Amino acid sequence: MYQTNYHRASSIDEATAILAGAEDGKFVAGGQTLIPTMKQRLAAPSDLVDLRHIGDLKGVSVENGEVRIGAGATHAEVAGDSTLGTVSPAICHLAAHIGDPHVRHMGTIGGSIANNDPAADYPAAMLALSATVHTSKRDIAADDFFVGLFETALEEDELITAVSFTIPEKAGYAKFPNPASRYALAGVFVVKRPDGVRVAVTGAGEDGVFRVAPFEDALSDTFDVSALEGAAVPADGLMSDIHASAEYRANLVAVMAKRAVEAANG
């Protein structure tokens, strides 16, 4: 790891101020991606602004049909939140299957979506749930937030403070994890609401998370696995690497979509 300067922020304002004064600073939340990346010298921020001690970023709340998850909520906290488990168990299931127990004790939802790894789990949930990403500057709809590979609508000095979404009627998530890394080779989050169904896919797209309109249309008519019988996504635009070809991922997307619907219909 190259040299860096560590700062601990105690408030959102302090964090953004420290970053503004740094030459090439980065926020660090759980650090489960950033620290390994720095160790490999693939990232070399001049300054690290630690967000773990900012009270305003913590906590999960459910009020008037709306879920709000603080950006600093760890995967373990989301997975184990009993209220969230009652109203939206799919998001708890997703969080419970990120990385491993030790990573889940550190990694946060804010860090995950800010990083926008094309194989991360949370982006699929945010997109399918039509979530809102709250930042130190504004509110951003998930539809506008995830721009491309490791790229989001966030500005350099903008900090995610929370995400929120309306409790869905039904939701389900299924992923096929890479046996070594546990990142999704394909992960599908399905959400049913009175006005229709949204299907978002992670792990498979060359440009990161994406929606599948034909699956959404079929499931909006009949929210049942049978609606996806014979349904397929084209391999064009899907990732191809040593772990899986684009064709294989295309098949996984259809299979995981069916499993996600099964999970949602519980």
Added chain:
Amino acid sequence: MADVSMTVNGRKVSATVEDRTLLVHFLREEQRLTGTHVGCDTSQCGACVVHVDGKAVKSCTMLAAQASGSEVVTIEGLANGSELHPVQAAFKEHHGLQCGFCTPGMIMAAVDMIRRYPQGLDEKTVREELEGNICRCTGYQNIVKAILAASASMRGDAARAA
């Protein structure tokens, strides 16, 4: 440079270290607590697992500065004098190790796991929970056996105490 101070195995320690110092290096090189191992150094193997504020984390994936102010427990902090912690005793009894390199991380992960499942553990859960700990010798059989036995004995002790 960063001034870090934390409680390690019940003892207050402080040092001035480079900001980039990883917690595992702080523990091994500054505190000379070499029971915590560096296996893969890429956040996969879990040989470096310690407890920070009561939660199992990979000490190769956390800066010492991030842990400043925290309570840290390493494998050296589990035994009560010459009396092994029940999980250590179970690993010995069930031969949950061969070369022993992964054992400190396995035991720290197991203690954390047993604490999170006070209602008890089954084999499937133990295997899933060991996702972040790699052993290249045992095939995990005796590690799983040891954790299940430790969980059962610790629940029995808790029940007797109640």
